Every structure is written in structure tokens, then in C-alpha cells.
Amino acid sequence: MSNYEGQCGCGNIEYCFEGEPINTAFCYCDECQKYTGSDKWFGIWVGAEQFKFTKGEVATFTRKGDSGQDMHHKFCSDCGTTLAIDVCVGNFYSVAASTLLTCDFSPNMAIYTASAPHWAVFPEGVPKFDTLPTEMGG
Ligand SMILES: [Zn+2]
Ligand SMILES: [Zn+2]
Numbered sequence: 001m002s003n004y005e006g007q008c009g010c011g012n013i014e015y016c017f018e019g020e021p022i023n024t025a026f027c028y029c030d031e032c033q034k035y036t037g038s039d040k041w042f043g044i045w046v047g048a049e050q051f052k053f054t055k056g057e058v059a060t061f062t063r064k065g066d067s068g069q070d071m072h073h074k075f076c077s078d079c080g081t082t083l084a085i086d087v088c089v090g091n092f093y094s095v096a097a098s099t100l101l102t103c104d105f106s107p108n109m110a111i112y113t114a115s116a117p118h119w120a121v122f123p124e125g126v127p128k129f130d131t132l133p134t135e136m137g138g
Contacts (some may be wrong), residue, residue, distance in 0.1 A: 008081035014055035026080035039120040043094035
């Protein structure tokens, strides 16, 4: 089984997950733009049971998602890197691809593209959704 590892910018927080992701998505929502400082978050979605923090004391910021349920942002209180978001409604973590030590993943879909800034860059040949695909509650 594959094992993936990642860490924050300063290295105080580390995590790993086992097995293959359930989805890989570029998210262009307003919140993702703010905490990445870019047009999108590249989320590697892994089941909650696949994922764990292995080093350091990770900090949590909680907000309500579109579903009305909690989204727990897991970040390093030293360097500010957001490593993953615990998406309660789907029982999965959206792991920041940028924090993986090695990342061969490509996005399967682009979501919340209706919120994207005019300067956003979209991947070629990847389905775009204004919010979420209907089967995911959009
Ligand atoms: Zn850090
Ligand atoms: Zn988002």
C-alpha cells in the first residue's frame, strides 16, 4: 500500500496517509483563495481513517462549510501553513498537495469555479463545476 508523507513550511508538523486518494480537486472558493494566497487550493482528498498527524501539535481553525457542517483547518501555528482540512460532512481530509514531500497527483476536477478570480488559471481537459458536482451536493 502506498504511503504518502508531508510537512508544513517549517517542518514542525508532519503527517502521513496510506492508500490512494478518493478524489483530487482544484478548489477556487473564496476561502481557499484566502488561505493559500492564490487562485486555488489543490486538495488531495483522503478518508479520515487513512490520514494522521505524526509530528508536532497542529492548530485548528473551524468554520462552517456550504453544507452548514464544520470544516476544521489544520495548520502550523509557527509558520502558518495549512496542511489539511478536516471536512466533517464527507468524513475526509482535503490535504494540501503543496505540503506533500512528493506529489504525482493531477486534479480530477475544478470546483467552485464560479468564485474564481478573473486571473485564475484553469487546468486543461479537467471538468469544471460552478460549485460542486450534483452528486456531491452542489
Ligand atoms: Zn510549520
Ligand atoms: Zn475551497
